[in-house]
Amino acid sequence: MSARNPGTVLDLEGLSKVTVNTQAVLKRAQHIQGLKVPKRQWQTAWLLKAVSCIDLTTLAGDDTPSNVHRLCVKAIQPVRYDLLKKMDMHDKGITTAAVCVYPSRVVDAVRSLKAANSSLPVASVATGFPAGQTPLETRLQEVHMAVRDGATEIDIVINRTLALTGQWEAMYSEIRQFREACGDTHMKTILATGDLGNFTNIYKASMVAMMAGSDFIKTSTGKEAVNATYPVAIVMVRAIRDYFLRTGHKVGFKPAGGIRTAQESLVWLTLIKEELGNDWLCPRLFRLGASSLLADIERQIYHYVTGQYAAYNELPMA
Numbered sequence: 001m002s003a004r005n006p007g008t009v010l011d012l013e014g015l016s017k018v019t020v021n022t023q024a025v026l027k028r029a030q031h032i033q034g035l036k037v038p039k040r041q042w043q044t045a046w047l048l049k050a051v052s053c054i055d056l057t058t059l060a061g062d063d064t065p066s067n068v069h070r071l072c073v074k075a076i077q078p079v080r081y082d083l084l085k086k087m088d089m090h091d092k093g094i095t096t097a098a099v100c101v102y103p104s105r106v107v108d109a110v111r112s113l114k115a116a117n118s119s120l121p122v123a124s125v126a127t128g129f130p131a132g133q134t135p136l137e138t139r140l141q142e143v144h145m146a147v148r149d150g151a152t153e154i155d156i157v158i159n160r161t162l163a164l165t166g167q168w169e170a171m172y173s174e175i176r177q178f179r180e181a182c183g184d185t186h187m188k189t190i191l192a193t194g195d196l197g198n199f200t201n202i203y204k205a206s207m208v209a210m211m212a213g214s215d216f217i218k219t220s221t222g223k224e225a226v227n228a229t230y231p232v233a234i235v236m237v238r239a240i241r242d243y244f245l246r247t248g249h250k251v252g253f254k255p256a257g258g259i260r261t262a263q264e265s266l267v268w269l270t271l272i273k274e275e276l277g278n279d280w281l282c283p284r285l286f287r288l289g290a291s292s293l294l295a296d297i298e299r300q301i302y303h304y305v306t307g308q309y310a311a312y313n314e315l316p317m318a
């Protein structure tokens with residue numbers, strides 16, 4: 001079985017039969033949020049796992065080479081060296097999974113990482129992020145340019161107009177073209193679930209994205225009014241599981257947008273473990289898209305190691 005999801009033909013008939021049971025989804029999400037998360041050293045181990053799955057992100061209008069550089073430095077050394085040393089984890093090569101930036105900032109990230117001799121992946125959002133409301137030609141061009149500049153992962157956004165009007169064939173065709181433009185570069189497909197109206201649409205959009213060859217499906221851009229939520233995640237990971245059972249291909253999952261606390265990262269890891277199993281608990285199949293989560297995780301690790309909470313100046317943040 002190939003490592004990457006090659007996609008399948010579009011199964012419109014299967015899609016037309018899908019109806020998601022809202023109450024069941026909400027109940028399952030509630031149950032998962034109520035599960036106990038690990039404590040003490042086990043919690044710290046889970047937090048380090050969460051760190052290794054973070055796509056450390058900056059997607060702001062005022063991004064500059066210098067703040068992208070700081071982001072890269074933080075991604076390479078996400079937790080203070082002395083804290084890692086106290087836990088005997090200093091030589092485990094812990095980094096975040098990737099850095100994630102706008103297409104125009106890819107060159108800055110590539111330059112900073114290269115200067116630091118790091119092979120950390122650079123992910124670029126693309127295809128008219130966040131709204132996806134630019135002509136297809138422009139969106140494809142953006143993918144080509146980000147790949148040319150050195151991005152090794154591309155986070156595309158879907159065309160919500162097509163999803164909301166049930167034009168699944170057109171959506172499938174666009175995503176296929178993005179996948180082709182990506183070439184060997186891994187493609188994450190952002191559904192912007194906060195814009196999709198209901199769970200049935202979210203399940204269908206997840207399936208279409210996977211059938212079109214996405215390596216990951218991702219909840220949100222971080223710019224919608226509602227971003228990553230646990231009920232939406234249940235719907236998407238069930239689609240991933242169904243797709244795996246049908247095709248044998250494992251597609252990754254990336255919740256993103258509004259994930260800020262260490263506690264939330266533990267719930268996300270629990271959700272993945274419960275719904276998809278341990279195989280998915282690795283950066284190849286699970287990412288947390290976040291701009292400020294790492295700060296809280298490092299703070300919790302500091303507390304575990306020192307027994308005290310860090311002052312603001314003690315933990316240099318991305």
Ligand SMILES: O=C[C@H](O)COP(=O)(O)O
Pocket residue numbers: 057059100220221222223256257258259289290291292293
């Ligand atoms: O893809 C990542 C998101 O844009 C990050 O969102 P956030 O700034 O709410 O963490």
